Amino acid sequence: xxxxxxxxxxxxxxxxxxxxxxxxxxxxxxxxxxxxxxxxxxxxxxxxxxxxxxxxxxxxxxxxxxxxxxxxxxxxxxxxxxxxxxxxxxxxxxxxxxxxxxxxxxxxxxxxxxxxxxxxxxxxxxxxxxxxxxxxxxxxxxxxxxxxxxxxxxxxxxxxxxxxxxxxxxxxxxxxxxxxxxxxxxxxxxxxxxxxxxxxxxxxxxxxxxxxxxxxxxxxxxxxxxxxxxxxxxxxxxxxxxxxxxxxxxxxxxxxxxxxxxxxxxxxxxxxxxxxxxxxxxxxxxxxxxxxxxxxxxxxxxxxxxxxxxxxxxxxxxxxxxxxxxxxxxxxxxxxxxxxxxxxxxxxxxxxxxxxxxxxxxxxxxxxxxxxxxxxxxxxxxxxxxxxxxxxxxxxxxxxxxxxxxxxxxxxxxxxxxxxxxxxxxxxxxxxxxxxxxxxxxxxxxxxxxxxxxxxxxxxxxxxxxxxxxxxxxxxxxxxxxxxxxxxxxxxxxxxxxxxxxxxxxxxxxxxxxxxxxxxxxxxxxxxxxxxxxxxxxxxxxxxxxxxxxxxxxxxxxxxxxxxxxxxxxxxxxxxxxxxxxxxxxxxxxxxxxxxxxxxxxxxxxxxxxxxxxxxxxxxxxxxxxxxxxxxxxxxxxxxxxxxxxxxxxxxxxxxxxxxxxxxxxxxxxxxxxxxxxxxxxxxxxxxxxxxxxxxxxxxxxxxxxxxxxxxxxxxxxxxxxxxxxxxxxxxxxxxxxxxxxxxxxxxxxxxxxxxxxxxxxxxxxxxxxxxxxxxxxxxxxxxxxxxxxxxxxxxxxxxxxxxxxxxxxxxxxxxxxxxxxxxxxxxxxxxxxxxxxxxxxxxxxxxxxxxxxxxxxxxxxxxxxxxxxxxxxxxxxxxxxxxxxxxxxxxxxxxxxxxxxxxxxxxxxxxxxxxxxxxxxxxxxxxxxxxxxxxxxxxxxxxxxxxxxxxxxxxxxxxxxxxxxxxxxxxxxxxxxxxxxxxxxxxxxxxxx
Numbered sequence: 004x005x006x007x008x009x010x011x012x013x014x015x016x017x018x019x020x021x022x023x024x025x026x027x028x029x030x031x032x033x034x035x036x037x038x039x040x041x042x043x044x045x046x047x048x049x050x051x052x053x054x055x056x057x058x059x060x061x062x063x064x065x066x067x068x069x070x071x072x073x074x075x076x077x078x079x080x081x082x083x084x085x086x087x088x089x090x091x092x093x094x095x096x097x098x099x100x101x102x103x104x105x106x107x108x109x110x111x112x113x114x115x116x117x118x119x120x121x122x123x124x125x126x127x128x129x130x131x132x133x134x135x136x137x138x139x140x141x142x143x144x145x146x147x148x149x150x151x152x153x154x155x156x157x158x159x160x161x162x163x164x165x166x167x168x169x170x171x172x173x174x175x176x177x178x179x180x181x182x183x184x185x186x187x188x189x190x191x192x193x194x195x196x197x198x199x200x201x202x203x204x205x206x207x208x209x210x211x212x213x214x215x216x217x218x219x220x221x222x223x224x225x226x227x228x229x230x231x232x233x234x235x236x237x238x239x240x241x242x243x244x245x246x247x248x249x250x251x252x253x254x255x256x257x258x259x260x261x262x263x264x265x266x267x268x269x270x271x272x273x274x275x276x277x278x279x280x281x282x283x284x285x286x287x288x289x290x291x292x293x294x295x296x297x298x299x300x301x302x303x304x305x306x307x308x309x310x311x312x313x314x315x316x317x318x319x320x321x322x323x324x325x326x327x328x329x330x331x332x333x334x335x336x337x338x339x340x341x342x343x344x345x346x347x348x349x350x351x352x353x354x355x356x357x358x359x360x361x362x363x364x365x366x367x368x369x370x371x372x373x374x375x376x377x378x379x380x381x382x383x384x385x386x387x388x389x390x391x392x393x394x395x396x397x398x399x400x401x402x403x404x405x406x407x408x409x410x411x412x413x414x415x416x417x418x419x420x421x422x423x424x425x426x427x428x429x430x431x432x433x434x435x436x437x438x439x440x441x442x443x444x445x446x447x448x449x450x451x452x453x454x455x456x457x458x459x460x461x462x463x464x465x466x467x468x469x470x471x472x473x474x475x476x477x478x479x480x481x482x483x484x485x486x487x488x489x490x491x492x493x494x495x496x497x498x499x500x501x502x503x504x505x506x507x508x509x510x511x512x513x514x515x516x517x518x519x520x521x522x523x524x525x526x527x528x529x530x531x532x533x534x535x536x537x538x539x540x541x542x543x544x545x546x547x548x549x550x551x552x553x554x555x556x557x558x559x560x561x562x563x564x565x566x567x568x569x570x571x572x573x574x575x576x577x578x579x580x581x582x583x584x585x586x587x588x589x590x591x592x593x594x595x596x597x598x599x600x601x602x603x604x605x606x607x608x609x610x611x612x613x614x615x616x617x618x619x620x621x622x623x624x625x626x627x628x629x630x631x632x633x634x635x636x637x638x639x640x641x642x643x644x645x646x647x648x649x650x651x652x653x654x655x656x657x658x659x660x661x662x663x664x665x666x667x668x669x670x671x672x673x674x675x676x677x678x679x680x681x682x683x684x685x686x687x688x689x690x691x692x693x694x695x696x697x698x699x700x701x702x703x704x705x706x707x708x709x710x711x712x713x714x715x716x717x718x719x720x721x722x723x724x725x726x727x728x729x730x731x732x733x734x735x736x737x738x739x740x741x742x743x744x745x746x747x748x749x750x751x752x753x754x755x756x757x758x759x760x761x762x763x764x765x766x767x768x769x770x771x772x773x774x775x776x777x778x779x780x781x782x783x784x785x786x787x788x789x790x791x792x793x794x795x796x797x798x799x800x801x802x803x804x805x806x807x808x809x810x811x812x813x814x815x816x817x818x819x820x821x822x823x824x825x826x827x828x829x830x831x832x833x834x835x836x837x838x839x840x841x842x843x844x845x846x847x848x849x850x851x852x853x854x855x856x857x858x859x860x861x862x863x864x865x866x867x868x869x870x871x872x873x874x875x876x877x878x879x880x881x882x883x884x885x886x887x888x889x890x891x892x893x894x895x896x897x898x899x900x901x902x903x904x905x906x907x908x909x910x911x912x913x914x915x916x917x918x919x920x921x922x923x924x925x926x927x928x929x930x931x932x933x934x935x936x937x938x939x940x941x942x943x944x945x946x947x948x949x950x951x952x953x954x955x956x957x958x959x960x961x962x963x964x965x966x967x968x969x970x971x972x973x974x975x976x977x978x979x980x981x982x983x984x985x986x987x988x989x990x991x992x993x994x995x996x997x
Contacts, residue, residue: 005062007038007054013911015823018061019052020044023820045823073903075826077890082742083818084843084885085735086811089727091845092802093151094866095882096726098719100147103801104178105788108144109327109607110712111319112137113719116144119312126266127289129236129311134272134598135328135580135606136319139170142232142268143178149266150803152864155229157203158182161260162234164208165572168548170234171206179804181775182206190218199225209238213252219259228264233257236269241284248284257288272602273595274311286310316605322716324709329583331605333615333640335633336496340620341486344391347477348623351387351394354470355380356669362457375455381592381661382452384668388620389517389589391487392524395478397452402471404453409468412461445519445544445570489588489618490528496586496616497532509533511558511582514568515600517589519543525568525588533565542569542577555579571596579603583611588618590629592661625664628680632660635688647693727802729786731886736786736800739810740764750783753790754797757781760806767809777805827896827903828888838902840871841880841888842916846925848932865928869916873907877919 010016010030017024025042028049032038041051054062065072093099097117101108108116111132120128120141130138142160149155160182162170167184174180183189185207190198199205199222212218233239239257241250250258261267267289275282287294289310319327340348362376383401386393458464481487493514496502504510514529516522522543530539540554551572557564559581567579571591583604591597597617605613617633620626639647663680670676686692737755740747746759760779768777783797784806791799800807822843847864868880891899902908 005059005064007056007059009064010038010040010054010062015065016040016042017063017065018058019054020050022816024063024065024823026823045819073825073827073908075821075824077826077828077888079818080821080824080826081828081885081888081890082735082739083814083821085731085883086739086814086818087822087843088866088883088885089732089735089802089807090811090815091864091866092727093148094864098726099151099802100144100178102726103799103803104143104147105791105799106140106143106177108140109137109319110322110715111314111327112141112144113715114711115141115312116148120145120268121148126230126268127261127310128267129269129271129274129286129289129307131271131274131311131313133314133316133319134602135609136272136314136316137607138234138270138272139173140177142234142270143174143180145268146174146180146230146232147178147803149230155266157226157228158205158230158232159199159228159260159264160206160232160234161209161212161256162206163238164210165548165551166234167206167208168552179799179801180204184208185211197221197225209233209235209253209256213256219256223259223263225263230266230268231260231264232268232270233260234270236288237271237273237285239269239285239288240281242278242281243284254284254288258291261288261291320709320712322712324712327607328605329609330612331601331615332612333601333617333633333637335630335637336492336616336618337621337626337630338488338492338618340622341481341484341488343477343481343484343486344488345622347391347394347474347481348387348620350477351383351398351474352624352668354474355384355387358457359665359669372455372457375451376457379452379455381665382448384625385589385592386452386518386520388623388625390489390521390524391478391482393518393520395475395482396520397518398471398475398478400449401453402468402475405456405458405464405468405471408454408456409461409464412464443544489620490525492618493525493586493588494532497529501584501614509565510584511564512566513579513582513585513604514566515570515573515585515587515589516568517570517591519545519570521589522568522570529566529568535563535565537563538565540564540567542567542573544570544572546572551577558582571599573603577603578606578608580606580609583609583613585614586616586618590617590619592664594632594660624667627677628664628667628684631681632684632688635685639688639690639693731883732801732807733786736807736810739814743810743813751790751793753787754783754785754793756783763813764806764809767812768805771808771812775805777809781806827891827899828885829891829895830887831889832887837872838899838905838908839873840908840912841884842869842871842913843867844869844916844920844924846920846928848925848929865924867920867924869919871912871916873905875907875915877916877923 005016010027012027012029014027015024016027019025019040019042023045025044028041028043030038030040033053037053037055039051039053041049043049088095096102098113100116101113115130115132120126120130130141132138146155146158160167160170160174171182171184174182182204183202183206185198185205189202193201195201212222236257239251239253241248241254243249257269269288274285283294286307316328317326321327358380359377362373362380379401383394383397386397456464456467458467497512502510502512514525516525522541526539526541530536533539540557542551542554546554554567555573555577558567558579567573567582573579580603585600585604587597587600591600601613601615619630619633621630636647663683666676667680733753737747740757743763744759744761745757745764748756748758750756758780760777760781765777765779781798782795783793784800785791785797786800788799791797798804798806802808828841844867845864846867868882868884869877870880870884871877
């Protein structure tokens with residue numbers, strides 16, 4: 004029986020742990036009844052344990068002078084070697100996620116994931132490619148690559164509510180990644196009390212988190228997330244008013260998200276609103292130290308090249324060098340109002356102008372009332388320009404609401420009260436409309452447009468009601484007259500040659516409007532015009548998410564659906580590239596929405612030139628201003644191409660277009676005002692100004708020239724030749740699955756049927772699985788993407804699939820010890836008789852920071868094979884030399900007993916190979932990583948030092964000024980704050996650089 008005294012350093016002992024023998028590294032006696040043993044497992048990891056005299060019966064000391072007996076089952080050793088290779092597939096396949104997903108990514112998507120994001124550890128990054136560039140595809144590839152590298156277990160996606168199902172669908176269908184959407188039921192039925200700990204892959208609605216402080220507290224207390232992705236991240240905005248930063252609820256959520264994750268990815272096509280100070284606040288979500296303090300011109304200039312990637316549509320190419328996006332063309336369609344429409348326009352505009360002038364007196368006494376009434380009047384003016392149906396219904400609802408208010412006042416005998424109750428409007432919504440969904444905006448607009456009034460007495464309200472009655476009557480007459488000149492223009496567009504394809508079939512068209520009344524009005528008009536009720540469908544704020552998905556799917560797939568009429572509920576995150584024709588029936592007062600709308604059709608997958616018609620009424624006050632803007636834009640497009648549409652939201656940085664349109668409504672009778680407005684528009688669309696905006700919008704010097712696309716194509720072709728081939732995975736899986744008791748039958752070429760999945764595999768999936776559970780049967784599985792979409796549709800088995808992962812896990816657990824035992828294998832393609840030893844080497848580079856769960860933070864890993872011959876020479880053995888080997892027969896093993904007992908094989912070869920790997924392989928690996936990482940680290944250090952030192956100097960100087968004021972008897976309570984701020988920043992700088 005083995006004694007404790009028999010355990011020696013360098014020896015191999017079985018019974019210390021389950022799964023095979025271990026190598027003893029050191030032995031330390033504890034008295035004479037126990038020893039503390041440090042040992043190395045077959046995986047290479049080191050552990051320790053205490054062994055007592057009572058344990059001697061289960062110990063077995065193997066020959067200390069020989070690490071390998073070469074008597075293992077050769078087929079099993081080959082199988083477990085392949086299991087390790089597939090487990091670490093990303094070492095051999097630099098584009099693993101591409102080859103194992105149902106996507107064919109484009110050059111800019113590949114460069115973003117593999118060139119920009121994956122090398123960054125930890126990742127704090129802004130992906131800011133243009134709208135429609137496929138940022139969801141890039142994020143899916145990133146998630147899958149991090150999973151393959153064992154660098155991601157917990158992932159949270161935060162997206163606008165209208166996009167969460169789209170995220171769930173795309174990650175599931177294209178990448179095989181199962182994500183749960185955070186719901187009220189999940190929160191209330193949480194097993195642990197914290198729903199964020201119950202689910203490792205979750206998608207959450209941005210506003211659900213931003214408006215719920217209790218949920219945010221649970222988020223902060225949950226386990227660390229490996230990766231958090233924030234989609235449409237520009238919504239997490241903050242801005243400076245004077246010297247004070249104003250943080251929205253969404254921005255505050257963004258700050259908290261950055262605290263609870265290791266990798267943080269922001270995605271936004273519009274991260275810059277034209278104001279550098281706001282952009283730097285936004286970038287502070289990624290690095291608060293680097294963007295600390297209020298932006299001060301001439302002091303704070305931030306270089307963000309290493310923190311973001313931004314490519315514009317015009318720069319994006321296909322692999323064959325052709326532009327990815329087609330041309331964009333826009334047309335301004337001006338029309339004259341009929342006499343009846345002109346009369347109605349004048350009467351309603353006069354009412355709006357008079358009420359606006361009246362409401363100005365509330366500016367100092369009642370800011371809320373001024374805002375409410377002013378906004379209500381803006382809505383009326385926009386609906387006046389929209390359609391006779393919209394203005395009629397709006398006037399009618401406003402008259403009925405104010406009439407009811409008047410009746411209540413009279414009944415209560417409170418006609419002498421000062422003013423009336425204001426509508427209960429969410430002021431946060433009013434000032435931050437971009438933070439809310441279209442359904443909430445529609446509801447708020449209906450409430451405020453019907454009830455906000457400048458009247459302060461019953462008499463004033465009665466006069467306003469009578470005015471509204473007259474306007475309502477005029478609007479009804481126009482509606483019934485049938486002389487809707489705006490509709491007549493759309494009717495002509497429906498007859499345009501572009502509306503028909505070469506075969507004479509009608510093409511698909513998207514019409515954007517704003518009020519729901521106009522939307523329904525157009526639905527009836529267009530349906531009657533086409534004579535096909537099923538040819539028209541709508542999307543607006545009140546349409547449920549599920550119904551909206553059905554409408555979009557129908558537009559994309561059903562050739563009989565020809566026209567989609569929508570408001571801005573379909574202006575973000577909706578893919579409509581099946582059509583390439585669009586009409587802006589209503590022009591948004593925020594010009595950035597024009598690009599958002601255009602982006603619905605001008606996106607990846609679009610092959611046709613995109614056409615946009617903008618309808619604008621001539622000789623209306625706001626129409627004149629907008630028509631001039633559109634004409635100047637079209638002239639600029641001739642010189643600058645479609646890029647002009649990319650900066651529409653930034654044209655009016657100093658004064659929003661909305662303000663110019665309101666001024667036109669109020670004062671356009673004044674020729675001086677009209678000239679000033681035209682000058683403002685001309686300056687905004689001046690070619691030099693546009694070029695400046697385009698350069699500023701670029702934010703980085705990122706480019707992707709055709710030569711780089713070619714290099715990437717060549718790199719992918721090389722990777723395709725070296726990667727883990729599907730037939731290798733198939734060969735391994737079929738053999739291993741059958742060894743574990745699974746029943747699998749070959750069906751069509753490259754496709755298999757699984758009639759029974761053993762319990763051991765299903766149980767292992769429950770222990771390690773994070774995605775969809777393993778089924779008991781599979782009608783079809785396949786290992787190549789091209790074999791999926793046949794009938795019946797096959798489950799795609801690839802590295803990372805739960806079924807394959809469970810099989811690999813069991814094979815490694817049962818047989819990893821064979822990697823230290825060794826076996827005799829034969830290469831039938833080699834006619835030589837020389838014996839060689841084959842080693843599998845894994846090496847990694849770590850940095851000094853603790854990683855996930857306190858483990859070492861891995862920066863880079865590699866896996867390589869090496870051979871040693873009798874002369875002691877060590878060579879690189881290639882990518883997968885074991886695949887050329889087969890298990891030796893008993894006769895072959897007997898014939899080489901003398902060779903495998905030779906002194907050079909019984910010596911400690913492992914140390915020599917480790918020495919070779921350390922000097923020849925790992926050293927070069929470290930050098931490669933150092934050359935890539937040190938410039939990145941130096942740049943971050945330089946930027947943080949510069950920013951924080953400037954802030955420290957500012958607050959030191961401010962404290963000195965306040966001390967002088969204190970000496971002059973002008974005591975300031977800001978002195979202590981300034982001193983404390985300078986001290987805190989100095990400590991922060993010391994901590995960051997330590």
